[in-house]
Amino acid sequence: xxxxxxAGSKRLTERxxxxxxxxxxxxxxxxxxxxxxxxxxxxxxxxxxxxxxVFEGAEGVEGTxxxxxxxxxxxxxxxxxxxxPAVSGIKLALGxxxxxxxxxxxGNDSSGDTVKVAARLARLAKGGQVLTSASTVAALPAxxxxxxxxxxxxxxxxxxxxxxxxxxxxQNIASGTPSSDMGEPTAPPSSPPSLSAPSMTVPRLRLxxxxxxxxxxxxxxxxxxxxxxxxDLVIRSPHASRQHGRIELRHRLYVLSDRSTNxxxxxxxxxxxxxxxxxxxxxxxxxxxxxxxxxxxxxxxxVTYELL
Numbered sequence: 001x002x003x004x005x006x007a008g009s010k011r012l013t014e015r016x017x018x019x020x021x022x023x024x025x026x027x028x029x030x031x032x033x034x035x036x037x038x039x040x041x042x043x044x045x046x047x048x049x050x051x052x053x054v055f056e057g058a059e060g061v062e063g064t065x066x067x068x069x070x071x072x073x074x075x076x077x078x079x080x081x082x083x084x085p086a087v088s089g090i091k092l093a094l095g096x097x098x099x100x101x102x103x104x105x106x107g108n109d110s111s112g113d114t115v116k117v118a119a120r121l122a123r124l125a126k127g128g129q130v131l132t133s134a135s136t137v138a139a140l141p142a143x144x145x146x147x148x149x150x151x152x153x154x155x156x157x158x159x160x161x162x163x164x165x166x167x168x169x170x171q172n173i174a175s176g177t178p179s180s181d182m183g184e185p186t187a188p189p190s191s192p193p194s195l196s197a198p199s200m201t202v203p204r205l206r207l208x209x210x211x212x213x214x215x216x217x218x219x220x221x222x223x224x225x226x227x228x229x230x231x232d233l234v235i236r237s238p239h240a241s242r243q244h245g246r247i248e249l250r251h252r253l254y255v256l257s258d259r260s261t262n263x264x265x266x267x268x269x270x271x272x273x274x275x276x277x278x279x280x281x282x283x284x285x286x287x288x289x290x291x292x293x294x295x296x297x298x299x300x301x302x303v304t305y306e307l308l
Contacts (some may be wrong), residue, residue, distance in 0.1 A: 002041065002070050003097045003118040004032060004077060006049040007127030012090045024087045025049060031080035032094070039073040041066075050122075052115070067100045067139035074098055074130045075170035082128070097121025098132040098168075100139045113158055120156040121165065128279060130168040137166055147173055149250060149280065169255070169282050171274060204308040205247070205254045205283065209233050210301075215308070221249035225291075225303070226260075237301040239292020247283065247305075254283045254307070262292035283307070 006028055013021040029051065036043055036053045045052040055066030055073065074096045081094050099121060101114035121131040133156075137148045148166040155162035205216040207223070214223055214232065223232035226244035235244060241260035248255055256276070258264040263277035268287035286306035 001099050001101075001114045001118040002036070002051075002053045002055065002074055003115070003122040004051045004053075004074075005095045005122050005125070007093045007095050008090050009049040009092070012087060012092065015090060016088050020087075024092065027084060028081055028092050031084070032077050035073045035076040035080055038076060039069040041069060041073050052118075065139075067136055068141060068144060070098050070100075071130075071132070071136070071140060071144060071168065072173065075168070075173040078128065078130060078170050093127025095122050095125030095127055096130045097123070097125055098130065098136050100133070100136040117156060117158055117163060120158075124154070124156060124165065126278065130170045132166050132168055134164050134166065144173065146253065147282070149255065167280065169280060172282050172284070202249070202252055203254075205249075206306045206308055207233070207247070207303055208305075209235075209303040216247065216249060216254065218249070223247055233303060235291050235301055235303075237291050240301070244291060254305075256281045256283055256289070260291070265290045265293075 006025065009021070009025065012024060016024075029046065032051055033043060036051075039055065041053045041055045043051065043053045053070075053073070055070040077096065078094055081092065084092060097118045097120065099114050099117040101117070102112065117133060121133065125131045131151075132148060137145050140148070147169045149169065151165045151167050154165040156165060157163070202218050207214045207216070212233070214220075216223060224243065224246045225231055225233045225235055225240075226242050227235055227237075227240050228242040231243070239262045241262070244260040245256065245258040245264055248257070256264065256266065257280045258276040258278060260277070263275050265273055265275050266281055266283075266287065266289055267273040269285055271287075274281065283305055284307060286304070289303040289305065291301055
């Protein structure tokens with residue numbers, strides 16, 4: 001089950017009125033519906049700024065029905081909607097929840113615990129996020145489950161049980177990153193591989209900033225960035241936050257986590273840049289990071305990265 005909410009809809013309606021806002025929502029939903037149909041999904045309900053869709057998957061794939069298709073559709077939705085221009089200065093974004101499990105269908109509607117969990121995940125998701133559950137991650141192929149990262153103590157509740165929440169790094173999936181570039185298949189995030197196992201080759205990540213070089217790996221799996229003097233990389237830009245973000249090694253991937261006010265701009269080599277704000281992104285290949293608005297970046301505030 002896929003459940004999607006359009007974030008920013010209330011502000012947009014208040015600013016430009018219901019008629020103009022309805023046209024903007026229609027453009028948004030057209031892209032969402034195309035993403036659903038592209039991965040053989042079926043729209044169950046469309047109410048206001050919310051959409052529900054189900055994915056049954058290919059026949060004969062027991063126990064994993066629709067999980068991969070739903071995830072890819074969610075990533076495609078985010079990619080399509082992200083490309084829409086802002087309307088009167090307001091950028092519409094999607095909060096998407098996915099949950100894999102049995103459903104009760106009757107008439108033109110679906111109900112049951114699977115629907116409830118997907119809806120609660122969507123409500124928890126911020127604009128630009130795809131959140132899912134452990135049952136979904138377990139049903140995904142290894143090349144996709146690697147892109148789902150556990151959100152620590154975050155849970156949704158059902159019948160008194162706390163269900164762990166995973167955030168999907170959808171940018172890599174939507175961009176068509178080959179599975180071979182995502183590393184060897186690993187277990188789902190709930191049971192991460194041991195980095196010390198001799199069969200595992202863990203790549204290093206080299207970062208350069210203002211004449212300094214730091215290499216991350218199993219021996220040094222994390223660094224912090226920000227204006228605070230205690231950060232590993234001290235960013236002097238006034239647009240950076242004191243605790244701007246961090247880069248850490250998770251399951252053989254280097255994940256950039258932005259926790260700043262103004263965001264982080266990621267520019268991979270030979271690719272379009274991406275602006276992150278209170279979000280995460282897997283660093284691959286090489287590229288550079290700047291802090292706050294891209295136009296305000298200065299040479300001394302740029303961090304370059306390269307996977308070794």
